[in-house]
Every structure is written in structure tokens, then in C-alpha cells.
Amino acid sequence: EGAGAPAAPATPAPGFAALGLALPILRAVQHAGYEQPTDVQQRAIPAAMSGADLLVSSQTGSGKTAAFVLPALQRILDARANNDKRRPKGVTHGPRVLVLAPTRELAQQVTRAAISYGHNVQGLRVASVVGGVPYHAQLRALRGPLDILVATPGRLMDLMGSGAAIVANVEMLVLDEADRMLDMGFIDDIRHIAEQLPAERQTVMFSATFAGHVATLARELTREPQRIDVASHTDTHAQIEQRLYWADGTIHKHKLLEHILTDEALEQAVIFTSTQE
Numbered sequence: 001e002g003a004g005a006p007a008a009p010a011t012p013a014p015g016f017a018a019l020g021l022a023l024p025i026l027r028a029v030q031h032a033g034y035e036q037p038t039d040v041q042q043r044a045i046p047a048a049m050s051g052a053d054l055l056v057s058s059q060t061g062s063g064k065t066a067a068f069v070l071p072a073l074q075r076i077l078d079a080r081a082n083n084d085k086r087r088p089k090g091v092t093h094g095p096r097v098l099v100l101a102p103t104r105e106l107a108q109q110v111t112r113a114a115i116s117y118g119h120n121v122q123g124l125r126v127a128s129v130v131g132g133v134p135y136h137a138q139l140r141a142l143r144g145p146l147d148i149l150v151a152t153p154g155r156l157m158d159l160m161g162s163g164a165a166i167v168a169n170v171e172m173l174v175l176d177e178a179d180r181m182l183d184m185g186f187i188d189d190i191r192h193i194a195e196q197l198p199a200e201r202q203t204v205m206f207s208a209t210f211a212g213h214v215a216t217l218a219r220e221l222t223r224e225p226q227r228i229d230v231a232s233h234t235d236t237h238a239q240i241e242q243r244l245y246w247a248d249g250t251i252h253k254h255k256l257l258e259h260i261l262t263d264e265a266l267e268q269a270v271i272f273t274s275t276q277e
Ligand code: AMP
Pocket: 033, 034, 035, 036, 037, 038, 041, 059, 060, 061, 062, 063, 064, 065, 066
């Protein structure tokens, strides 16, 4: 007895347990290797679990995906615990949680996160509908009952139009990277989709900024939203030299890139691009 190896925590991921998340979620978080919630998670998870509408500004890499996926999963668990009373068996229901994302890549990333954080939520059903992929697999995924649907706005509009996607039971709407969706011209699609959702829903918006058109959309879609602003790390790192190269065109750009990347002094490189291609 007495001093020895520290005992295993009574609950996994204690920092997350303090936010009020249930055991199946805590176990997945622990499995992911997360020790502490990030700033945005610390602030957005309890706020989202209270049911409030939220406007959250935080950067990619801040852990924002888990900041909305974990409360979404908690909502699904709570509904299961209440025996899904609102949902008679044998009737096809749309998802409880709808996430809109600007690109296929981001939507697929959110889908993977939902499946992974929801690993211990029994029978969790997650589907994604995104542009640029064949319809048949998406139609099949939409046919059964669903918990979480992750979508790009254009494709979801198509599938709602044909009656394949049902959004009448959405309790929580998440807009991920709202500013980018507006930059990509999705404003009318988002408005149209939101009009089809129950008015009695929770709306959570993530965006790098809440100025201009995003502010207008936020006013239209949310009610008495809480604002969560997570400071970004803008410290400059003195050891990093930044250079800008002007290219005459794609061919020149690729030659420049090849020249830089084939430099033997370069051991590792990270390239950020706008599309997967
Ligand atoms: P996101 O900002 O959602 O794209 O997340 C960025 C990365 O942070 C992802 O690879 C996550 O797996 C990781 N991540 C999210 N939350 C945590 C956490 N609490 N601790 C450590 N890593 C995390």
C-alpha cells in the first residue's frame, strides 16, 4: 500500500470526463490518445451540450472537429437512453445530426472522425453525401436509418430534391468552415437546406471569421448564439525564413516546385494545396 505506481484513472480521459461526456465517448477519446481537451473543445463541448446555438471561430488543427462531433455523439447517446421515443420503429428517419462542409475532402475527414469517435456507440450510423462521386452508394447509405449525415451542400440539395435525403428530423445542424462554403458560392444551397430543417434545432457554426456574409447567415440561422473565439497562434517564428516566388503559369510553377523539391539539402517538405488533385 502507499506510494506506488500511479493508479489508472477511474474514468478514461479525465479532462474530457469533466466536460460531461459519457463513457463510450471517453473511451474513444482515450483510444485516440488525447490527454486533454484543446481550447476550442474545452469551451465548445459544454456549450454545445447545453443545447445553445454557437458561433465558433477557430483554426484547422485546433481540434474543432471533435469539438462538434463529441457533443453530437453525446446527443445521440442521450436519445438512445431515452429509448428513441420520438422515433417509432419501422419508419425511415433522416439523421439527428447534419454536418455541412465545403469540400469532399473535409466532409470525408469529418465522417472518418465521427466513425472513429463513435466507435463505442452501439449501432452508430454515419453517412456522407458529397459531390464528385457516384450516386448509387450514397443512395444506399441514405436508405436506412441514420444518426449523422455529413454533406457538401450541392450534393445534399440534389438528394433532397429527389426525396432521397430526409432532413425533417435534424436536431443539430453544424456548418463547418462556413466562410469557405460562402466563398464557394453555397449560400443559396445552405439557406434552402436550412429552410427544410425543423426550426426547433440547435445550430453550430464554425468559421475563421464572422464578418460580412457569414454574419448575415449567422443571424438567419441561429438564435441567441454564444460566441466562442479561440485565439489563433500567430506568433512569428524567427527561425523560419519565408520566400515568395512568382510563376508565369502552371508549367513554370511545376518546374520551380521540382527545382525546390529536388534540392538535396531539403530533407522534408510539406505542401499545402487547394485540391486533392
Ligand atoms: P482538427 O482541428 O479537428 O482538424 O484536428 C486537428 C488534429 O488534432 C486531428 O489530427 C485530431 O486527431 C487532433 N486532436 C483533436 N483533439 C485533440 C486532443 N484533445 N488532443 C490531441 N490531439 C487532438
